[in-house]
Amino acid sequence: MEEILTVSQLNNNIKFLLEETFGFLWVEGEVSNLRRPQSGHVYFTLKDDKSQINAVFFRQFGACKRKTNFELEEGLKVLCRARLNVYLPRGEYQLVIESVEPLGIGALQKAFEQLKARLSAEGLFDERYKKSLPFLPHKIGVVTSPTGAVVKDILNITKRRFPVADILIAPVRVQGDEAAAEIIQALRNLHSHGSVDVIVIARGGGSLEDIAPFNDEALAREIFNSSIPIVSAVGHETDFTICDFVADLRAPTPSAAAELIVPEWMELIAKNHTFKQRLIDGYCRYLKKRKDKIAEFQARLKDPRRFIINLQIQLDYLRERLRTALYQKKQGIYNDLRQLNLRMQHQNPARQIYEKKILLKNVQENMVKSFSYRLAALRELLRKNSAVLESLSPLAVLQRGYSITRSMASGMIVRQADALSIGADVNVQLAKGNFNAKIEKISQE
16 A cells, blocks of 8 residues: 555645745736735735735835835736745645835836825825025025035036025935935934025936935925925936925926026126116106106296285285174174073063962962861761761660670570570670670560
């Protein structure tokens, strides 16, 4: 009988056979089913139009992130350097990726496009955040290599165009892995200096790998947060970097940046002379207009004495009119006062008071007489009513010897003898006083 293998032995043999046979591979395909768990590893399927294979990109092999800064995307065609790996517990094989780059486009270019799209979506390229350059900068900060031709071109152009401007060089490396960090630190140093009006980030032309530090995300955010206007002058006119998009102004070349920042000294002098001459000419025209106006006034005032005499005559005429008007006003007021005096005499309050007193006295006497008559009539009526009441009063009946008997039990007046019983207590009311009695005999007669 042939040798019988366990599943584990079979998988071990397959693992040894595949891993030892193939070693490292270059595999191209399309990314599908991309997953990024919290572990930091990247899992996806690498496929073509006929087949597919699982792949994993472990965190420690993050070459695409570390060196090229591009992200794997769903549907992206890539070229992977990988080795085969068999996962024994499930008997599955997969590719363990160690490096990856896009197909058809360089990794650096892909990273550039991804970063550009992301920063643009965040608004870092918006025109509303761009700061204006100062018209006459006193101090210019230049972030570039101290040994290249770029710094010489900038110094020569600024000295020729605007020699009074001070240039502060912040030397940095403009190529290599450490260049972006040095440029960021240089920007911070220029900000801490406190007197820089504008900053130029400059570098000559080069390949995409050479200018890669200027596509760094941290550098882009440092430029965006800068309080000083920044001009990006990286590469040639056809080269574009992330710095160009986020900077306040993009210059096609470092030399063009120097020309954009500072004005032409002689041109300023010529403009100043032109403005001065225009100011002098304008002032001369103003003086001439004033002189012509004065001459016009002098022509209109040939003899001021005649004008004064006319004014004096007019003044005398107005004075006489004023005197007449005041006299007429005085007479009118005097006549009004006389009329008021006569009206007041007719309306003398002392006379009216005397008449009112007489009227009041007559009214008072009439009221006293009327009240006396009324009082006498009421007294007579009261006497008659009292006599009638007196005749009808039960007390008068009692005065004639009658009495009122009430039952002690009910308090009711007794009108018939049969309403009482032998031994009942009664109260007898007399004309003066009352007494209690007990019934001993009842007679119906």
